[in-house]
């Protein structure tokens with residue numbers, strides 16, 4: 001922020017403002033890290049001059065860039081200088097609602113920083129600000145600007161206690177979700193929000209470390225930009241992992257279960273409110289978990305001597321664990337596993353055209369079947385104990401999974 005304010009303040013000295021005598025400087029940082037600056041330019045027909053923000057936007061577009069990650073505006077008065085209404089609309093063309101706007105007084109002595117959404121009224125069409133209404137691949141562009149060669153084929157969502165898998169990646173490159181525009185914040189211990197790119201068993205992968213749970217208070221649609229990022233980076237498939245409770249006494253803690261299908265008891269859906277050009281997204285979910293990828297996982301598990309179970313995963317909203325009566329009801333519905341994640345990502349992935357595989361680590365027998373009360377600490381601990389087995393399966397299966405994708409591309 002300091003660098004951006006300094007650049008805006010410096011260019012203010014070049015302002016052509018003989019009529020208002022109010023020099024303004026603006027500086028824009030884009031996903032490539034470049035800073036574009038501009039000052040106000042008045043003319044004898046004052047007040048029809050050009051604002052500093054407009055000049056900076058002109059410089060950015062002329063340089064071939066169209067994304068504002070962060071913008072600073074420095075005025076000549078004692079109070080922070082806010083973009084005018086016209087410039088807010090101009091910024092909206094190239095910014096996201098989360099884009100930070102720094103408004104400063106002369107010399108940057110007083111600074112107010114707000115997300116752009118707070119400057120722009122709803123009437124301006126905030127939901128699609130800067131996205132042209134089509135979900136422009138901002139976060140992926142940001143990743144590409146740092147790693148132009150990155151072409152991950154498979155996305156991995158690493159659930160509770162499973163983040164260790166990312167440490168096995170060769171040439172790992174890490175981004176925090178906080179530095180990628182449009183991505184949500186995860187708040188649960190053991191669910192740090194990071195994207196790690198690298199190679200596992202010779203296959204380029206992109207791992208989402210940590211995840212968004214609806215029990216954190218997020219809307220289900222918060223998941224979409226994460227899955228979209230993996231798709232935009234080039235992933236053709238998404239492997240979802242999680243920690244789950246087992247409804248089958250014969251499949252106890254430490255076992256790994258391949259997800260065959262799911263039951264959505266979240267009471268919500270990540271696609272709510274979305275409209276495609278054909279209307280609401282009536283996505284077909286008759287084969288969410290890809291049979292071909294599933295067969296590969298079964299075959300590889302058998303090859304490496306891992307007893308891989310298969311079952312139906314039921315998602316609850318949480319954050320409470322279930323009651324024994326709920327577990328009995330879920331068993332009657334056909335569930336083998338219960339957890340608080342995975343289903344929104346799987347639906348988002350199908351909507352976005354990714355093939356899906358799912359693997360659960362059983363951390364406990366579900367409520368009423370377990371000898372002791374359930375806890376998150378126990379979930380994390382049991383997941384990290386079985387994580388090596390899951391990592392072994394993934395590593396062994398990735399080349400075949402990637403080959404299946406190449407075959408279908």
Ligand code: HPA
Nearest residue numbers: 243244245338339340366
């Ligand atoms: N219930 C819900 N979520 C879970 C469980 C459970 O028993 N174990 C791990 N995640």
